Amino acid sequence: KINLLDVISAPNGIEIDELEPRQLEIVLDRNLIKNVEVDIRDSIVGKVPDGYEVKNISVTPNFVAITGAATELAKIKKLNTYKVDISQYTTSVEEYVDLDIPSDSINCDAWRVRVSIDIVQKTKDKVFAELPVKIIGTDDEDSTVITPSVVRAKLKISEKDVNDIKAEDIRLIVDTSSLPPGEHSIAPQLEKPDERFSLIWTMPKMVSVKVN
Numbered sequence: 560k561i562n563l564l565d566v567i568s569a570p571n572g573i574e575i576d577e578l579e580p581r582q583l584e585i586v587l588d589r590n591l592i593k594n595v596e597v598d599i600r601d602s603i604v605g606k607v608p609d610g611y612e613v614k615n616i617s618v619t620p621n622f623v624a625i626t627g628a629a630t631e632l633a634k635i636k637k638l639n640t641y642k643v644d645i646s647q648y649t650t651s652v653e654e655y656v657d658l659d660i661p662s663d664s665i666n667c668d669a670w671r672v673r674v675s676i677d678i679v680q681k682t683k684d685k686v687f688a689e690l691p692v693k694i695i696g697t698d699d700e701d702s703t704v705i706t707p708s709v710v711r712a713k714l715k716i717s718e719k720d721v722n723d724i725k726a727e728d729i730r731l732i733v734d735t736s737s738l739p740p741g742e743h744s745i746a747p748q749l750e751k752p753d754e755r756f757s758l759i760w761t762m763p764k765m766v767s768v769k770v771n
Contacts, residue, residue, distance in 0.1 A: 589629045618673065626668075690731050
């Protein structure tokens, strides 16, 4: 504590009788460095559009070093970012977002972080009892025999399309273009990528292909 009457000088001809307060208490705090977690969860606002969902949210770096008075740092358990609105997103996104530093007296080694949000279409699994398997890669289909030529298959289909996708929309193929004569075991595949669905499995997993 400091007695103000001992440190304050009055101009010539003026005498100080009383001061209020008479004393000041000065606290000297240590300056420290502290590593704290960056927590993005409370900073995400809004919901993605119908038919989509958030699979994962990550932040880089997920820890930052802050510097300041020990009493100030003791109050800080984690840092948030400013708000991120995801209500318009239908694909995965990365954004650089500023950290919400609670005091101007605190310094940080990173003032913004990279927020990665994985957004995917909601999907449902659907089993098709009989899907034909077509041969490609040969000009003479009669010289190639496939067994079985019909398989059971499970597909992952976007939730909004699951009722519209029919068996005739799905084309499974085996490519024989690089196969030498003989018997081969090949896994049926979708003929081409389709954003509405993907192949999970077929039963049987492999079909027998005989190239004459």
